[in-house]
Amino acid sequence: MALLETKNLTIQFGGHTAVDHVSFSLPEKEFKSVIGPNGAGKTTFFNLLSGELKPTEGEVYYKGKSLNKVSAVERTRRGIGRSFQITNVFPNLTVFENVRLAVQSKEKVRYPFWKSTRSYHGLAEKTHELLEQVLLDNKAHMIAAQLSHGEKRKLEIAMLLALDTEVLLLDEPTAGMSLEEVPAILNVIRSIKDQGDKTILLIEHKMDMILDLSDSIMVLFNGQLLADGTPEDIMQNETVQQAYLGGYEDGKSVRNA
Amino acid sequence: MSKVLSLNKSIYLIIALALLIFPFVSDSRTWTILLTQIFIFAILAMSYDLLLGYTGIVSFGHAMFFGIGAYTTGIMLDTFAPTLLYFVLSIAVGFILAAVVSFFVGILTLRLKSHYFAMLTLALSGLFLVAAEKWRSLTYGNDGFTFRAPEIFQDRLVFYLLSLGCLIAVFIFLKRFVSSPMGHVLISVRENENRTASLGFNTLHYKVIASVAAGVIASLAGSLYAVSLRFVNTSVMTMDITLDALLMTIIGGVGTLVGPILGAGVIELAQHYLSGLARDYPIFERWIILFGILYIIAVIFFPRGIVGGIQRVFAKLSGKKVKAARPIKKSVVKS
Numbered sequence: 115m116a117l118l119e120t121k122n123l124t125i126q127f128g129g130h131t132a133v134d135h136v137s138f139s140l141p142e143k144e145f146k147s148v149i150g151p152n153g154a155g156k157t158t159f160f161n162l163l164s165g166e167l168k169p170t171e172g173e174v175y176y177k178g179k180s181l182n183k184v185s186a187v188e189r190t191r192r193g194i195g196r197s198f199q200i201t202n203v204f205p206n207l208t209v210f211e212n213v214r215l216a217v218q219s220k221e222k223v224r225y226p227f228w229k230s231t232r233s234y235h236g237l238a239e240k241t242h243e244l245l246e247q248v249l250l251d252n253k254a255h256m257i258a259a260q261l262s263h264g265e266k267r268k269l270e271i272a273m274l275l276a277l278d279t280e281v282l283l284l285d286e287p288t289a290g291m292s293l294e295e296v297p298a299i300l301n302v303i304r305s306i307k308d309q310g311d312k313t314i315l316l317i318e319h320k321m322d323m324i325l326d327l328s329d330s331i332m333v334l335f336n337g338q339l340l341a342d343g344t345p346e347d348i349m350q351n352e353t354v355q356q357a358y359l360g361g362y363e364d365g366k367s368v369r370n371a
Numbered sequence: 372m373s374k375v376l377s378l379n380k381s382i383y384l385i386i387a388l389a390l391l392i393f394p395f396v397s398d399s400r401t402w403t404i405l406l407t408q409i410f411i412f413a414i415l416a417m418s419y420d421l422l423l424g425y426t427g428i429v430s431f432g433h434a435m436f437f438g439i440g441a442y443t444t445g446i447m448l449d450t451f452a453p454t455l456l457y458f459v460l461s462i463a464v465g466f467i468l469a470a471v472v473s474f475f476v477g478i479l480t481l482r483l484k485s486h487y488f489a490m491l492t493l494a495l496s497g498l499f500l501v502a503a504e505k506w507r508s509l510t511y512g513n514d515g516f517t518f519r520a521p522e523i524f525q526d527r528l529v530f531y532l533l534s535l536g537c538l539i540a541v542f543i544f545l546k547r548f549v550s551s552p553m554g555h556v557l558i559s560v561r562e563n564e565n566r567t568a569s570l571g572f573n574t575l576h577y578k579v580i581a582s583v584a585a586g587v588i589a590s591l592a593g594s595l596y597a598v599s600l601r602f603v604n605t606s607v608m609t610m611d612i613t614l615d616a617l618l619m620t621i622i623g624g625v626g627t628l629v630g631p632i633l634g635a636g637v638i639e640l641a642q643h644y645l646s647g648l649a650r651d652y653p654i655f656e657r658w659i660i661l662f663g664i665l666y667i668i669a670v671i672f673f674p675r676g677i678v679g680g681i682q683r684v685f686a687k688l689s690g691k692k693v694k695a696a697r698p699i700k701k702s703v704v705k706s
Contacts, residue, residue, distance in 0.1 A: 190571040204562040215559050219571040227553040
């Protein structure tokens with residue numbers, strides 16, 4: 115059974131249909147990538163899955179149950195976590211505090227108001243563990259606003275991992291990164307995949323990375339699902355090539371949008 | 372870090388002890404009364420800082436909770452008996468009323484975004500003010516009423532010590548509150564509410580909790596204020612009270628707790644001296660205009676307030692990148 119699926123998922127903004135009757139399914143522990151040119155509706159699709167937006171039509175199912183009436187907060191609690199395309203950390207808090215908040219949520223340390231957060235040693239240990247995993251432990255006490263763009267993306271991922279959700283929605287984790295910064299984030303994502311306990315949906319433009327990581331790829335174009343299949347199927351799909359890849363050859367080309 | 376903290380704690384302790392000893396070494400009645408007033412407004416300003424500085428909520432209706440406390444104490448002492456028991460009971464009843472009102476106001480309004488929320492709190496506070504004016508059988512309207520305070524408070528020293536005790540207790544409570552897991556979620560709501568929600572926190576719950584805590588503490592300040600004057604009228608519910616709390620918080624340093632205490636000191640002393648100067652220099656009869664200038668200067672040159680400014684200087688001197696009090700929200704300045 116699919117862990118996460120949609121049926122005819124649609125959202126309209128005025129006269130514009132940003133996501134148009136998209137039906138897809140994401141089996142447990144699969145790594146699926148979402149590709150498509152800018153404006154194809156990828157992030158909107160993520161917003162519908164995570165509950166930031168409500169669909170005009172269609173349904174989102176998680177473990178067979180409809181999520182349409184479930185808030186974004188509750189979806190996170192049930193097991194759908196996401197990172198954001200535009201870096202969305204708490205800029206005036208330290209790197210450590212950013213991640214600790216996510217750990218707090220996961221460990222359900224939400225309402226105590228008398229004991230100092232410092233006295234919860236388990237939270238600190240888990241936070242350092244996650245910072246080590248994303249190679250940010252040496253910057254734990256820096257203010258998040260002072261991090262480089264690439265480091266902020268790593269911080270985002272650490273916060274997402276802290277929630278320990280079954281599904282990870284990664285929205286362009288390498289967006290805006292310099293070429294030097296990409297391998298580090300790629301390694302982090304690969305290590306998450308290799309652990310084998312997460313179901314991952316990744317929006318990305320870097321085709322090398324997508325081909326390297328994905329079990330399957332879905333292609334969105336003008337809000338519609340153009341194709342969904344194995345990387346090989348997608349690469350050989352003529353419609354996809356015409357609409358998006360613009361003559362993808364020898365695994366080196368990147369998007370032409 | 373722990374050294375800095377213990378240094379901070381030592382400074383707080385020394386100041387608290389100095390204030391404790393002060394009335395025993397000084398026989399100035401004026402200073403005792405003035406400091407009592409500062410303590411009371413510092414409690415109010417700290418409660419406002421919990422909203423503005425730690426949760427990012429701009430409320431223009433905070434006076435209603437101050438008014439609830441003041442009226443509850445005034446009415447209970449006047450109606451029943453001016454005893455210590457009724458004073459304590461009136462504070463408890465004020466707490467309950469402020470908690471209930473702030474809970475419902477919070478539930479109804481905190482879903483709104485900042486500006487709309489600010490406007491609605493202003494309207495609700497106005498509603499309470501009108502109710503206080505019109506419900507003459509209970510409040511004696513605009514004229515207000517005098518009442519007898521418990522015998523023990525005839526001695527200004529006792530009331531000074533009580534106010535100081537309340538200030539210290541509220542400071543310790545709020546300090547622990549903002550350093551707790553709950554406090555850290557409040558800070559994250561201030562920083563980025565949507566992101567906090569995406570981490571699985573129900574942000575409305577936190578905002579309502581902050582609103583109730585701030586309301587209850589403001590009510591305590593109101594109760595003390597009423598007893599300090601032995602008089603209540605509708606002025607305790609006016610916008611002036613909210614603006615005073617806002618000014619004290621901003622001038623002292625938003626999101627610092629110590630800042631609002633200093634802010635209360637600066638504003639109360641400035642009010643005292645500027646209005647005193649009016650006796651000799653007619654220009655100071657319009658001291659409120661000078662106050663406006665003081666406020667503008669503070670916002671332009673010290674957006675982080677006194678404490679924030681000091682923190683920045685220390686941070687620069689030590690070459691460390693530390694978190695200082697945050698600058699005031701643009702929305703507050705615009706408002």
